[in-house]
Amino acid sequence: MPIIFISSLPFGGGERLARKLAERLGYGFLSREDVVAKATEYGVPVGKLEVAMVKRPAVQERLARLKERYLAVATSVLCERAREGDLVYYGRAGHYLLPGVSHVLRVHVIPDPVQRLETAAQRIKLPEEKARKFLAEVDEDIRAWVRFVHGVNLDDPTRYDYVVNLERTSLENAASVLCTVAGLPDYQPTPASRKVMEDRLLQARARIQLVLDEALSEADLTVRASDGIVTVTYMPRQAHLAPRIADVLKDLPECREVRCTMASTNILWIQERFDPASEAFRHVTEVARRWGAAVELLRYAPEGPEEGEEAAPTPAPPAGKAEGGVEDDLPEAQAGKADNSFERALDALVQEGRSGGGRTVAGGRERLLGAISITVPYSLVVVGDLFLDKSAAARTRMTRELAMFLADHVKAPVLSTADLSSRLHVGKEEVLKAVGAGIVLLLIFGLIFSRQEGLLSVLGGEAHKAAPWVASLLVAFLAPVVSVLYGSLLASAMKWLKMD
Amino acid sequence: MPVLMNGLFIHLTWANALVLVLLGLVGGVISGFAGSGAAFIMTPGMMNLHVPGVVAVGSNMAHRFGNNMMGARRHAGLGNVDKRLSILLLVTALVGVQVAVWINSRLFKMGGGEGHEGAGGAMSNLYISLIFIGVLSFVGSFMLRDALRPRDGKEGGGPSMKLANMISNITLPPMVYFPVADVRVSLWLVLLLGLVVGFLDGTVAIGGFLGVPAMIYLFGVPTTVATGSELFMAMFGGAWGAISYAYQGFVDLRLSCLLLLGSLMGVYIGAYGTKVVKEVLVRLVASSIILLCVLSRAVAVPVYLRQLHYLQFREEWEPWLKGASTAILFAAGIGGTGLVLFHVVKATLERRKVHSTLLVRKAEGDGRVS
Numbered sequence: 001m002p003i004i005f006i007s008s009l010p011f012g013g014g015e016r017l018a019r020k021l022a023e024r025l026g027y028g029f030l031s032r033e034d035v036v037a038k039a040t041e042y043g044v045p046v047g048k049l050e051v052a053m054v055k056r057p058a059v060q061e062r063l064a065r066l067k068e069r070y071l072a073v074a075t076s077v078l079c080e081r082a083r084e085g086d087l088v089y090y091g092r093a094g095h096y097l098l099p100g101v102s103h104v105l106r107v108h109v110i111p112d113p114v115q116r117l118e119t120a121a122q123r124i125k126l127p128e129e130k131a132r133k134f135l136a137e138v139d140e141d142i143r144a145w146v147r148f149v150h151g152v153n154l155d156d157p158t159r160y161d162y163v164v165n166l167e168r169t170s171l172e173n174a175a176s177v178l179c180t181v182a183g184l185p186d187y188q189p190t191p192a193s194r195k196v197m198e199d200r201l202l203q204a205r206a207r208i209q210l211v212l213d214e215a216l217s218e219a220d221l222t223v224r225a226s227d228g229i230v231t232v233t234y235m236p237r238q239a240h241l242a243p244r245i246a247d248v249l250k251d252l253p254e255c256r257e258v259r260c261t262m263a264s265t266n267i268l269w270i271q272e273r274f275d276p277a278s279e280a281f282r283h284v285t286e287v288a289r290r291w292g293a294a295v296e297l298l299r300y301a302p303e304g305p306e307e308g309e310e311a312a313p314t315p316a317p318p319a320g321k322a323e324g325g326v327e328d329d330l331p332e333a334q335a336g337k338a339d340n341s342f343e344r345a346l347d348a349l350v351q352e353g354r355s356g357g358g359r360t361v362a363g364g365r366e367r368l369l370g371a372i373s374i375t376v377p378y379s380l381v382v383v384g385d386l387f388l389d390k391s392a393a394a395r396t397r398m399t400r401e402l403a404m405f406l407a408d409h410v411k412a413p414v415l416s417t418a419d420l421s422s423r424l425h426v427g428k429e430e431v432l433k434a435v436g437a438g439i440v441l442l443l444i445f446g447l448i449f450s451r452q453e454g455l456l457s458v459l460g461g462e463a464h465k466a467a468p469w470v471a472s473l474l475v476a477f478l479a480p481v482v483s484v485l486y487g488s489l490l491a492s493a494m495k496w497l498k499m500d
Numbered sequence: 501m502p503v504l505m506n507g508l509f510i511h512l513t514w515a516n517a518l519v520l521v522l523l524g525l526v527g528g529v530i531s532g533f534a535g536s537g538a539a540f541i542m543t544p545g546m547m548n549l550h551v552p553g554v555v556a557v558g559s560n561m562a563h564r565f566g567n568n569m570m571g572a573r574r575h576a577g578l579g580n581v582d583k584r585l586s587i588l589l590l591v592t593a594l595v596g597v598q599v600a601v602w603i604n605s606r607l608f609k610m611g612g613g614e615g616h617e618g619a620g621g622a623m624s625n626l627y628i629s630l631i632f633i634g635v636l637s638f639v640g641s642f643m644l645r646d647a648l649r650p651r652d653g654k655e656g657g658g659p660s661m662k663l664a665n666m667i668s669n670i671t672l673p674p675m676v677y678f679p680v681a682d683v684r685v686s687l688w689l690v691l692l693l694g695l696v697v698g699f700l701d702g703t704v705a706i707g708g709f710l711g712v713p714a715m716i717y718l719f720g721v722p723t724t725v726a727t728g729s730e731l732f733m734a735m736f737g738g739a740w741g742a743i744s745y746a747y748q749g750f751v752d753l754r755l756s757c758l759l760l761l762g763s764l765m766g767v768y769i770g771a772y773g774t775k776v777v778k779e780v781l782v783r784l785v786a787s788s789i790i791l792l793c794v795l796s797r798a799v800a801v802p803v804y805l806r807q808l809h810y811l812q813f814r815e816e817w818e819p820w821l822k823g824a825s826t827a828i829l830f831a832a833g834i835g836g837t838g839l840v841l842f843h844v845v846k847a848t849l850e851r852r853k854v855h856s857t858l859l860v861r862k863a864e865g866d867g868r869v870s
Contacts, residue, residue: 094807147682411579448754452512460508460555460749468747475562475746475753476739480758483566483764 201369224357271384294356558745580728596698611612792832
């Protein structure tokens with residue numbers, strides 16, 4: 001059965017609905033309060049974090065670290081409870097704690113405003129007017145918290161599977177409807193979605209273990225886990241911490257391998273099949289070397305062909321179509337067990353010292369987006385060969401559309417492998433442009449320094465007295481032109497020297 | 501040092517042209533390294549090369565004009581610019597810049613130099629130096645204190661946030677919501693900040709020093725958005741300042757071009773330095789350089805006071821004071837740049853050694869570095 005997430009504002013009946021649902025279905029109940037208590041045990045001052053965040057975050061780095069720690073504890077508590085048995089969770093958009101897990105039912109509760117005000121006034125013992133003001137402030141703080149922690153709008157209905165309006169629906173009826181919905185096949189766990197949850201749990205546990213270590217508590221680490229392999233990236237200036245990371249994680253339960261990679265930043269590479277011998281692989285690793293970045297592989301199997309979509313003359317996918325979610329066995333099933341190119345690509349990255357981990361996701365765009373961590377500061381997202389079962393024209397269009405969709409939702413530049421290749425190498429056109437820029441610059445500098453007297457007269461001498469606006473025009477034109485020309489010349493030179 | 505056009509412009513030789521390129525390089529390295537503008541070293545650096553303060557400020561603004569434009573474009577592409585915030589800041593920043601240009605021009609024209617360096621500019625030089633010392637000694641000591649405070653991972657060791665918290669609680673209507681920064685701030689606070697930033701930018705070209713931290717600490721704007729929005733605003737504010745100074749006859753385009761040759765190159769090196777040097781060292785180096793620049797300006801102040809007859813001392817001391825001021829400034833710049841370069845080279849060499857992933861395979865029970 002799915003994990004049911006009930007999100008609502010306080011005093012709005014969400015908690016009562018969640019408890020009723022848990023009781024009727026015989027599920028366990030977990031609330032945000034339980035998670036907060038556990039986080040406090042692990043040294044996360046959640047109250048302080050909330051106040052600091054609401055009062056405008058001044059020291060961003062410290063807040064970001066605390067947020068990471070809170071998310072790790074919350075994810076770990078949630079996954080452990082879900083492992084024990086079916087679960088209803090009541091909180092604030094809690095389903096974002098398990099991105100990529102498909103067996104979740106996301107419910108948003110809209111409260112009856114009159115009843116909510118009455119309940120709040122009774123519980124906090126305030127006159128109605130003050131209670132109204134109090135609720136407005138609390139609501140704003142909670143919305144800010146959800147934006148800060150998950151980067152989403154709490155009230156956006158597209159983020160939920162069902163929205164229940166308690167103004168017109170009784171709690172009893174809402175619970176009855178949700179009991180039925182919870183039994184629908186769309187929300188049932190698959191082996192793949194359970195595996196994603198296991199990966200999330202391992203990742204969260206690894207993160208907690210790392211932050212609990214005194215030497216590592218303030219380090220900038222990125223932690224990923226997949227299939228028992230934990231990949232940790234650390235900044236070059238923290239190179240001395242690598243052995244410590246491995247040491248801290250050596251006894252982590254259910255972890256079969258730890259990979260520690262030194263990286264200034266992370267590159268996310270999304271593709272359907274990875275080949276370590278391909279040109280694209282060479283280009284991406286070359287960028288990673290130049291930037292000192294770790295490369296995270298995201299093997300993406302888009303959902304099946306849409307109706308009316310032109311199909312390529314390639315063998316049809318096997319009958320067992322993906323149910324969605326993260327499915328580790330899907331591409332192997334399609335390509336045959338002999339194809340272990342993903343693992344070979346990961347191994348090649350490990351050998352290069354550029355491994356940022358790897359995962360597999362299947363399904364629509366939203367599922368892909370859900371699998372991309374908002375907490376990892378990617379500096380580049382590379383979209384490679386996708387939609388391989390389509391014709392070349394459809395493939396190009398769909399890949400471009402997906403890249404545009406990602407560019408709208410991910411805070412990093414999104415490039416195709418073809419774009420990356422052209423930006424990586426100094427092509428003929430760029431050489432010509434650089435030469436042109438150099439010649440124009442030489443001419444400008446030649447003119448400025450060979451005719452200094454005339455120039456100075458225009459800038460502040462006799463000619464300036466007659467027409468001061470000429471100096472303004474000259475500065476308004478020459479300053480940006482020289483900057484742009486010199487900047488592009490320098491960028492090409494740095495690229496040519498592989499120092500960009 | 502021979503001067504041209506009534507002391508407005510210096511005579512350029514190969515030697516001082518090279519020094520200007522180096523000054524740009526030093527400024528660029530520090531700018532890329534500290535993530536701030538480098539007017540704190542370029543403006544006094546030019547003044548130490550006998551460029552009148554007002555021309556140093558104007559030329560520096562012209563040099564930054566194009567850089568800001570490119571930086572703002574890059575930040576806008578990454579979604580780091582809150583245009584509503586930038587535009588509201590710009591409204592009063594333009595007024596601030598114009599006031600600063602007017603004051604600087606008036607002071608320069610009031611004279612007081614009696615044929616010394618930048619003849620007629622002693623009053624303006626003194627004014628610029630005092631503003632410079634006042635603002636940057638505060639910023640530099642704040643940064644130094646922050647860099648030196650013990651980092652035990654616990655809260656409470658940071659700079660006092662009392663004033664920041666008090667100001668951030670001001671909810672004087674109308675409150676304006678800034679969508680990219682995701683903050684709600686009183687319009688009056690934004691307009692006031694714009695005015696101050698514009699004034700400082702127009703006076704010494706160091707508006708960003710106040711604008712970025714103020715947006716972060718007082719408004720709660722995320723660091724990347726604060727930097728992007730400030731650059732976007734500075735693109736227009738700086739352009740307006742450069743054009744206004746040019747109209748007054750206080751921009752030397754030769755200096756702007758020479759500074760640019762070094763600074764763009766330096767920014768690449770400095771930005772790389774931040775990746776390989778500990779954060780605390782970045783802050784320590786940046787704050788030390790700023791404070792040394794302040795000291796350098798402080799040493800030059802008696803010279804201007806003497807030129808204005810506010811202070812009496814023997815004439816032969818003047819070259820010594822000027823020499824000391826120049827030596828401190830260049831020692832700070834070259835020392836800081838040298839330190840960054842040293843770390844960049846060291847890190848590159850180390851990176852070649854520690855190139856591969858540290859791998860621990862638990863199933864095999866071994867731990868190895870491959």
